[in-house]
Amino acid sequence: MRLRAGASTDIGRVRTRNEDSYLAEDPLFVVADGMGGHRGGNVASALTVDTIREARPPWDPTGGALVDAVRRANRVVHERSASDSELRGMGTTVTLLQTSGGAGLIAHVGDSRAYLARGRELRQLTHDHTLVQQMVDEGKLSPEEAGRHPARNIITRSLGLDEDVDVDELSIELRPDDRVLLCTDGLTAMLEVEEIRQVLDAEPDAQGAADTLVALAVERGGEDNVTVIVVDVEEGETEADPVNAGTVAAVTAGTAGTATTVATRTRPADAKAMIERAEARAEASGPAPEPSAAPSPPRAFRWRRLAVWTASLAAVVAVALTGVRVYVDRQWYVGVEGGRVAVFNGIPAHPLGLTLSRVEIVSDVPAAAAERLQPWSGLAAGITADDRASAEAIVQQIRADVGAAGPASPGST
Ligand code: CA
Numbered sequence: 213m214r215l216r217a218g219a220s221t222d223i224g225r226v227r228t229r230n231e232d233s234y235l236a237e238d239p240l241f242v243v244a245d246g247m248g249g250h251r252g253g254n255v256a257s258a259l260t261v262d263t264i265r266e267a268r269p270p271w272d273p274t275g276g277a278l279v280d281a282v283r284r285a286n287r288v289v290h291e292r293s294a295s296d297s298e299l300r301g302m303g304t305t306v307t308l309l310q311t312s313g314g315a316g317l318i319a320h321v322g323d324s325r326a327y328l329a330r331g332r333e334l335r336q337l338t339h340d341h342t343l344v345q346q347m348v349d350e351g352k353l354s355p356e357e358a359g360r361h362p363a364r365n366i367i368t369r370s371l372g373l374d375e376d377v378d379v380d381e382l383s384i385e386l387r388p389d390d391r392v393l394l395c396t397d398g399l400t401a402m403l404e405v406e407e408i409r410q411v412l413d414a415e416p417d418a419q420g421a422a423d424t425l426v427a428l429a430v431e432r433g434g435e436d437n438v439t440v441i442v443v444d445v446e447e448g449e450t451e452a453d454p455v456n457a458g459t460v461a462a463v464t465a466g467t468a469g470t471a472t473t474v475a476t477r478t479r480p481a482d483a484k485a486m487i488e489r490a491e492a493r494a495e496a497s498g499p500a501p502e503p504s505a506a507p508s509p510p511r512a513f514r515w516r517r518l519a520v521w522t523a524s525l526a527a528v529v530a531v532a533l534t535g536v537r538v539y540v541d542r543q544w545y546v547g548v549e550g551g552r553v554a555v556f557n558g559i560p561a562h563p564l565g566l567t568l569s570r571v572e573i574v575s576d577v578p579a580a581a582a583e584r585l586q587p588w589s590g591l592a593a594g595i596t597a598d599d600r601a602s603a604e605a606i607v608q609q610i611r612a613d614v615g616a617a618g619p620a621s622p623g624s625t
Contacts, residue, residue, distance in 0.1 A: 560594025
């Protein structure tokens with residue numbers, strides 16, 4: 213088995229700098245999407261790519277070595293952030309693929325993604341660490357709603373913010389003609405998964421596919437930096453392939469924390485032709501197979517109040533960091549504190565690892581008794597309320613329901 217990779221990145225049409233970094237050096241492929249004021253985003257993503265590259269994780273089928281490399285990158289970013297006031301609070305996502313023969317390992321933190329294209333199916337391998345994904349998992353949002361959600365950029369896990377980080381890791385079997393896609397959210401925010409699938413299906417060349425995807429995301433508005441790596445698995449011997457290894461340059465940090473500017477590989481003039489070519493190929497290649505996306509959780513939009521919260525969460529995005537605390541202080545929810553039903557001021561989420569709530573009232577109602585009742589089974593995740601009085605009313609309702617249900621009995625859910 214051997215690999216052929218293509219990589220492409222673009223600043224997009226809105227941002228003033230490209231904070232994405234990537235590495236495509238067989239057998240290691242990394243995308244990182246940095247965030248943070250001033251130069252922070254560039255530095256965080258470039259430091260991460262650099263650290264993982266220098267760590268040269270040995271092949272370890274358990275994934276331990278790869279996870280260690282990511283955790284090392286986390287420490288490096290965190291320490292730099294702590295020691296340089298201009299870089300304070302910077303962070304980055306990271307999604308990487310390491311291969312050995314027919315085996316692949318994926319490590320992942322944040323909202324960049326890895327997909328596996330096999331035949332004409334495209335399967336998402338990674339699970340976004342975002343607020344909206346959490347809500348999808350809890351059945352509070354459909355995947356479609358999540359894709360359009362104004363708060364979709366809020367990530368719940370990233371590198372650099374804490375001394376240590378949880379790293380998702382999974383292993384995959386690689387077969388000839390498989391294609392692995394690594395991308396930052398600048399791609400998935402601009403294109404539907406089905407469109408990505410069509411381009412991958414229609415464009416046989418790895419570099420061509422990467423270029424086309426990036427061009428298409430920019431064409432659609434390019435609201436964010438976009439970075440794509442396409443790794444094709446081919447039958448045959450692993451060989452030193454100087455052309456392949458040489459064409460895809462790593463984006464790395466220079467000395468003293470100055471990130472090198474990311475070269476734009478796709479010229480706008482080429483984009484249109486590439487897109488037309490891809491569309492023509494997609495048309496010629498016939499109808500799409502059944503969607504193969506992960507199964508959708510039920511649309512149990514149980515809490516009417518959550519809709520209010522969801523809508524007003526747009527404010528988080530709109531007002532940027534200065535306004536977040538003001539917004540959060542006006543939010544209320546009912547959750548669990550010390551095993552009791554409690555009222556909180558704030559929101560039941562931890563974007564960027566921040567705690568955005570504080571306990572206001574701890575009731576005498578045992579949380580376990582409430583959670584046994586179907587309407588309150590989501591208590592631990594937080595039941596949002598319009599204001600303090602509404603939150604207290606919810607507690608009263610829970611108290612009444614628990615009382616009516618009588619003493620705890622198994623199977624009373
Ligand atoms: Ca991004």
